[in-house]
Amino acid sequence: MPTRSDVERVLLPLGTAALVVALWALAVRLSHTTVFPSPLRVLAGLQELAGRGVLWRYVGDSLRRVAAGYFLALVLGIPAGLALGWHRSLASAFNPVIQMARPISPLAWMPLAILWFGVSEAAPGFLIFLGAFFPIVVAAMNGVRSVPSMYLQAGRNFGLSTPRLLARVVFPAALPQILVGLRIALGIAWIVVVAAEMIAVDSGLGYLIIDSRNAGKRYDLVVAGMLLIGVIGLVLDTLARRLERLRTVRWGFQGEAA
């Protein structure tokens, strides 16, 4: 006997997805289109990709690029954000630059990335880094700034030096906000990699889409690539959300609907 929450969590979304696929199939059939693929043709396309051995290679290449750029953004972004949040003068100095650089789409950097790194792994990595870096910095900075002064006062009262205060009070107090920034940054990184792969490299899911269109207008493979991107993005976001349930940060997410 499925409970109400089982229905809401599993059956409802699956049912909706099935409905969308059914409408898609129906629309293709009714319109007699020969260009846009039916769900079955997309499935056949996925099988063909797997058969050619490129499916997992492309998925792996895209994930590897995201991992590299995102890791660099995380390693540099968190300390930078903590420093900006802690030192008011540093924030005053850098904030205008950050706020100006932030709305520039990472894709606008593409010509420069190719100029500097050529058609190589480093070019998409750089774009992913740019896309992920700013949300992480801003989240860490705001996280530090919104640490209640009471926590700082208590930490000082127990005789903590500034490095200890940062490690034992400021960082854990800001961690929930930092995690939100990390999750947003991961979503952006996954969007940027696809776009970057359309131009700068010759593998990956972005390359799959652009190559399938250019070489023979294989729209079944285009849509297959899009679906793969969506599913992997969903998995990444779910994994990132898992982190928010850790006991040391759960306090920061109370009152939020799962």
Next chain:
Amino acid sequence: MTPPAKVSVKDVSMRFATDGAAIEVLSSVSLDVADGEFVCILGPSGCGKSTLLNIVGGFLKASTGSVLIDGQGVAGPDPRRIFVFQERGVFPWLTVNGNVGFGLFALGEKERTERIAHYVKLVGLEGFENAYPQELSGGMKQRLEVARALAVNPDVLFLDEPFGALDSITRLVMRSELLRIRRAEKKTILFVTHDIDESVQLADRVVVMSTRPATIRRIVDIDMSHPRDLSAPRYIELRDLLLGEIGLAHQV
């Protein structure tokens, strides 16, 4: 001859600059607190009594005047004197044990563990050692904060309206708990409150503050032994005296 004061506040004034205008919050406050004494600082909300406590605790610097503790000028916060906030001051990312052990980073593992266990027991949080604050009630969080403060074995505790956010029943329980803990751990206590009954129930002496700029209107000795009978004529007499001193009518 009176013994030297544990805490000595000498002619302390405090002015804040807001929007270009200087606002005087405290005006020449002088107060001596003896070692082991429980002093309540009583006054209406926003009168500046918390500011006074923050100055004595070393978190704010007085505009003029000085604060001596054990004859030494207060230069800043010090683990020998711990400030207890309303229960919001506990660290939500640490368990009960983690919070109680927070200030014990200089101790070895064994002594640290023993101290934590001792104070968890003293405040009655056994069985919740690995719980996180959001799993505790308001009263339990307040016990936790008191345990965290006591664990570093301070001489002085500063409590800033610690029970203000609790419901009235829990507040009564926490008052008798505080008195019980105080019998076990002899500390000098400065306790800020706007609750007249609270001050008569807890304090050896009640310092009545005026509204801004806060000055000491009167210091009242609470000459009753513990446990105090809340319907005793003397209790009611003292409460009425404080009511009158604060400037409130006796009827609602």
